[in-house]
Amino acid sequence: MRPQDAPIHASLGVDSLDRALGGGIARGRLHELFAAEPADGPVAAAFAAMLVLRALPSSTPLLWLRQEDAEGGGRLSASGLAQIGLDPARLVLLVLRDPVMLLRAAADVVRCPAVGAAVIELWKQPRALDLTASRRLEMAAEESGVTALMLRVDGDPIPSAAHTRWQVSSAPSIALEADAPGHPAFDIALLRQRGRPDGGRWRLEWDRECSTFRETPIPGVVVPAAASGPEAPQLRA
Amino acid sequence: MRVVALDARALRLGLAPGLTLADARARVPELAAIDHDSYADRLWxxxxxxxxxxxxxxxxxxxxxxxxxxxxxxxxxxxxxxxxxxxxxxxxxxxxxxxxxxxxxxxxxxxxxxxxxxxxxxxxxxxxxxxxxxxxxxxxxxxxxxxxxxxxxxxxxxxxxxxxxxxxxxxxxxxxxxxxxxxxxxxxxxxxxxxxxxxxxxxxxxxxxxxxxxxxxxxxxxxxxxxxxGRTDSRITPRRALPALLFERRFAEPVARTDDALAVLDDLAREAATVLEERHGGGRRFVGRLYRSDGAVREVAIETGLPTRDPAVPARLFRERIDALADPIDPGFGFDMIRLAVPAVEPLAATQLRLEGGRVAEEALAALIDRLSTRLGRNRVRRFVAQGTHIPEQQALGLPAVELTDPVPWPQPPAGEPPLRPLHLFDPPQRIEVTAEVPDGPPRRFRWRRIVHEVVRFEGPERIAGEWWRVAVNHLPDPPASVLRPKPGRDAMDCDEVEVADRVAVPAKGKPLLTRDYFRVEDVRGRRFWLFRHGLYERETDSPDWYVHGLFA
Known part of the structure; x- marks a missing residue:
């Protein structure tokens, strides 16, 4: 039996979200995360790290692939990752020269079953990234069981073979005492999902201690109660 | 101008090093002279x-x-x-x-x-x-x-x-x-x-x-x-340290194809494996040297994170390395000698596969890291190591992953707090223009990358002082009027950010270190920033500058 026959879903800790996904985030698949605006890059990166924590809670290795010029817009900080709950000792960071080099390395990484998860961070709209490239990654992920997260900042969705596609944007946090900024909070929208209805928006907060998402209401938006049903209203961001 | 060296024909004509060029030309008018280039001589x-x-x-x-x-x-x-x-x-x-x-x-x-x-x-x-x-x-x-x-x-x-x-x-x-x-x-x-x-x-x-x-x-x-x-003992100092193990092949007919040369390296790796097994050791570095028949030498080196004696590992990595070379190997008229050196032998006991396969997964990851490091360059594949400092940009050091086979445990963040350190860190920090109610108060509004952000929530200051024990001068503040002030006649925003910020990141020796007051702030749109004021107002500086140092999730 090949592992891709039935993807294992890891619960995200939010019922409505898990229902929409058919049980949670699928392991051993390619998922696309888009930052709504370039300034939402950190939130999207954090969401990727949190998905890894949910999908693979044990200490399996995580490989993070970045481009050199993305490093100029803020280095990935190990202490920042530790503050989200991801142990930097799990992390191997690859800093690559250009998207071609990055996608080639990504294919190698995703093919290796010893890797738990891979975050492939791409900025702008690289020409090297096309349907073929994403299909190659998706198939490699299915074969090896590596959970691959394609993180796109400052780029537009193109046709791809990804299992799910998300959009992430920052949201005001729930203030702590003395009006201090609270835990990480963001809005996510499920733009596309293979084999299941897409649509749905959630405002999530991250709880590091329990390593889980918590849903918080979005002011002014009625969250579809049955987002998993085919008749659920489909909201697109 | 003097003659430094002469070729055999010129020497036969009676010229000698040390002559002035004019004298030499007077004796041999058709003398060809070339400028002396001691650097090129040395390279040769x-x-x-x-x-x-x-x-x-x-x-x-x-x-x-x-x-x-x-x-x-x-x-x-x-x-x-x-x-x-x-x-x-x-x-x-x-x-x-x-x-x-x-x-x-x-x-x-x-x-x-x-x-x-x-x-x-x-x-x-x-x-x-x-x-x-x-x-x-x-x-x-x-x-x-x-x-x-x-x-x-x-x-x-x-x-x-x-x-x-x-x-x-x-x-x-x-x-x-x-x-x-x-x-x-x-x-x-x-x-x-x-x-x-x-x-x-x-x-x-x-x-x-x-x-x-x-x-x-x-x-x-x-x-x-x-x-x-010979009354005292003397010996030469070799240019290279002698490798622990050295294997070589010589050929009567030069090997003219790179693939054949690689096959020879594989053979040598198998020989090396036998010797390494006898010694219960493994190598972490393998150096192949290809000697061309015309005297040129090409070196290809690979390294692995864990000691190995499996001949397949160097074989695969040599191919990766050669594929990734910027200038491909030119066999010319062929290689007439090929050598494989193992510079150091590390202990490597025979291992048994574990039932649960933990060791196998670890080795598979190490092999992946070796392969990526060989192809991309060792500095592109990094692991983080925690440093004992509280200066944020120096807390984590990204070291080549091939050097760090055992991940180092990381200090745990305090429980119950939201993230206190940003996920993306700017190094150097980026200069911003801040409006605050009082000079030593929290920021109200700031302009970064030409966008104005209204601060709705903040927490701070978290005060991080410079490491006074690292500079020679007395740590007590002695306000330097000109250290971090924008140049006169220029707008604060245009001020050469990098130049100023460099001084922030690495204080020059002898300059007093300014204290940083860090604020976690959130703007109207829910974006969270890490800002700091550089220098204590009136105690260290009269017009403290502001920087954005990182972005929170």
Whole structure:
């Protein structure tokens, strides 16, 4: 039996979200995360790290692939990752020269079953990234069981073979005492999902201690109660 | 302008180094002169020394124009024989360049060190030192060099004989005694003094008691004399450290294809695996050296995170490395020798597969990291190591992952708090323009990258002082008016951000370190920033600057 026959879903800790996904985030698949605006890059990166924590809670290795010029817009900080709950000792960071080099390395990484998860961070709209490239990654992920997260900042969705596609944007946090900024909070929208209805928006907060998402209401938006049903209203961001 | 060096034909015409160029031209009007380039000469000499590696791993430079080889143990039947040394000198301008020459000298004197013994695995030992010298001469001559060589007991004797021997002598001691005192390579002053005293050859000095010589001409003379006459033990310092293991293949017909050369490297790796297994060891670095028949040498090195003796690992990594080379390997007329060196052997016990496969997964990851590091460059694949500092940009150090096989545990963040350190960190921090109610108060509004952000929530300050124990000056603040102020006449936003920020990140020695007050702030749109004010108002600076140092999720 090949592992891709039935993807294992890891619960995200939010019922409505898990229902929409058919049980949670699928392991051993390619998922696309888009930052709504370039300034939402950190939130999207954090969401990727949190998905890894949910999908693979044990200490399996995580490989993070970045481009050199993305490093100029803020280095990935190990202490920042530790503050989200991801142990930097799990992390191997690859800093690559250009998207071609990055996608080639990504294919190698995703093919290796010893890797738990891979975050492939791409900025702008690289020409090297096309349907073929994403299909190659998706198939490699299915074969090896590596959970691959394609993180796109400052780029537009193109046709791809990804299992799910998300959009992430920052949201005001729930203030702590003395009006201090609270835990990480963001809005996510499920733009596309293979084999299941897409649509749905959630405002999530991250709880590091329990390593889980918590849903918080979005002011002014009625969250579809049955987002998993085919008749659920489909909201697109 | 003076003549530095001459080729053989010019020497036959009676010219000599040291002449002025005008004099030389007056004697030989058709003289072709080329500017002396000592750097190029040096590179050329290094290249020749690289090529000399094929005879012995013990090669040292004798600048400006000599190479000394220690050929102890490289000649059959001489392992226990009294040491002999050889030296080659080459005296001709290559490619028409006047002023290039090289001396190669060889020396059999030092004892057979451990590392060379493994090179005795090589398939061929020379039948005698003269055969070896003939091979050296033939190869270097065909590369367009003129060579003088000498064999002697000690490196100094070999060097002196190659440079100064004029007439053949019956034995080595006799030849050394006939050398002029210039062979001692002394400073100008003692040499002139010797000449004035009527002492012209080494033989004149050798029989005299040393104490009066030292008293009159200096200790340097006696030391040089002792070295030359072999009275003190001396040996060459090889250019490269000797590898722990060395394997080589020589070919009668050069190997003309890179693929074939790789196949030979695989064979050598298998040989290495056998020896490593006997020693219960593994290698973490493998260096392949390809010797082209025209003297050029190409080196390909790979490294692994965990010690290994599996011949498949270097085989695969060598291919990765060669694929990733910026300038591909040019076999030219072919390689006539291929070597594989294992610089260091690390202990590696035989392992048994665990049932649950934990070890296998670890090794598979290490293999992936090795492969990526080999192909992309070792600095592109990093792991983070926590540093014992509270300066945010210095807390984590990204080190090459091949060096860190065991991940280091990371300090846990305090429980119950939201993230206190940003996910994306700017290094250097970026300058911003801040509006605050009071100069030492929290920020109300700030402008970064031409966008104004309204602060709705903040927490702070978290005060991080400079590491005063790292600078020489007293840590008590002594406000430097000009250290971090924008240049007059320029808008604060246009101020050269990098220049200023560099000073923030790495305080120059002697400058007082400013305290940073960090604020976590959130703007209207829910974006969270990490800002800091650089310098305590009125205590350290009158107009503190603001920076954004990171972005929270």
């Amino acid at each position: 000499l290094e290249r020749i020394a690289d090529g000399c590696d094929r005879w012995t791993p013990m090669v040292s430079l004798d600048p400006p124009d000599g190479v000394t080889l220690d050929i102890t143990g490289c000649v059959e039947g001489l392992l226990l024989a009294p040491p002999i040394s050889a030296r080659l000198e080459q005296r001709r301008a290559t490619s028409g360049r006047v002023g290039r020459e090289a001396i190669v000298s060889q020396d059999f004197s030092t004892a057979d060190p451990d590392g060379v013994r493994s090179s005795a695995r090589s398939e061929r030992l020379w039948s005698g030192e003269s055969a070896l010298a003939a091979d050296v001469e033939q190869r270097l001559t065909s590369a367009g060099l003129t060579i003088r060589f000498a064999l002697a007991d000690t490196p100094e004797a070999a060097q002196a004989l190659a440079r100064f021997q004029a007439l053949p002598a019956t034995d080595e001691a006799q030849a050394i005694r006939r050398l002029p005192i210039a062979a001692l390579r002394l400073e100008e002053e003692p040499e002139t003094a010797l000449r004035r005293a009527g002492l012209k050859t080494i033989g004149d000095l050798a029989d005299r008691p040393t104490a009066p010589l030292a008293a009159r001409f200096g200790e340097g003379l006696v030391d040089a004399l002792d070295l030359l006459l």
